[in-house]
Amino acid sequence: MEAWLQQMIHLMLETLSLPQVGLGAVFVIALISATLLPMGSEPVVLVLVVAKPELFWPAILVATAGNTIGGAITWWMGYGAERAYEAAVHHTPRDQRVLGWLRRFGAKTCLMSWLPIVGDPLCALAGWLRLPFWPCVAYMAVGKFLRYLLMTAIGTAIFE
Template identity: 55%
Template sequence: MEYLLDSPIQWLLAMLALPKVGLTAIFVVSLISATLLPLGSEPAVFGYVKLAPDMYWLAIGVATLGNTLGGVITYFMGEGAERAYEHWRQKHGHEPGHVSESATLAGGRWHAQISRWSHRLGPSILLFSWLPAVGDPLCAVAGWLRLSFWPCVLYMAVGKFLRYALVTAGLLWFFPPA
């Protein structure tokens, strides 16, 4: 037990050890990995299902729930950032349609293109919220653009569920349980 106090990483790994806490660890890792932090939850889901194959659908459901809630947190982060930006812009007297030269240089063109694409596709764009490096920012953009919340949650959940089900099934096909 003394080694648990050596570093926060060792303590966290011991607390999330799959045989001890299983589904709780999957939920926590899935939730954290759906925020803007770079963490993958698929190894935890696969490891748990490999240890307990009869828990496949429950593990997929728990991972989907955690990852979707993490996406919802990211959605609200995007919405909060947009509100803060609007507040700042009004306080500093910037006109609504005015784009400064620094904003253009800092990605104004990309922002405009992603905004058009997101508005055109609407909440269904969040079917892609499972994609690495793109999915989490998509959730934040949906919040920034204030896309309809409940349809966003539904599309997030469907995309994340399909990802967990297919990736875990594929890994089990390559590495079958003993």
């Protein structure tokens, strides 16, 4: 198993030229992966940190910034989708269980934006519901920072 992981890391290092491009690639991949595109940025952060351990904190912070900006873009996509929907249909959507939960907890639900599969749609729904933008972005940043910190720390511990 470890040989396979080492082979995958070597492949990613060569394919993405991570040691040369480094933090710029981490930022772009983290930003794109926070939109509704099905992509993960944690492996890229881990590979960069394994290749250059001195970039642990810069990689965490750059990935957090890129992923948070991507979450903010997704918030605006949800906001725009809701406005387009309202203009086309001329009525408000029914309160469903998830929308009620989001309304009740407000911007704090964006703390869960780090979750796989449901995290990015949560950001879009926050925009759809017109939850306050900056508090949503702040909660996104906290959740995403903790995810990158935990995932990268565990990953680097495995490769030590």
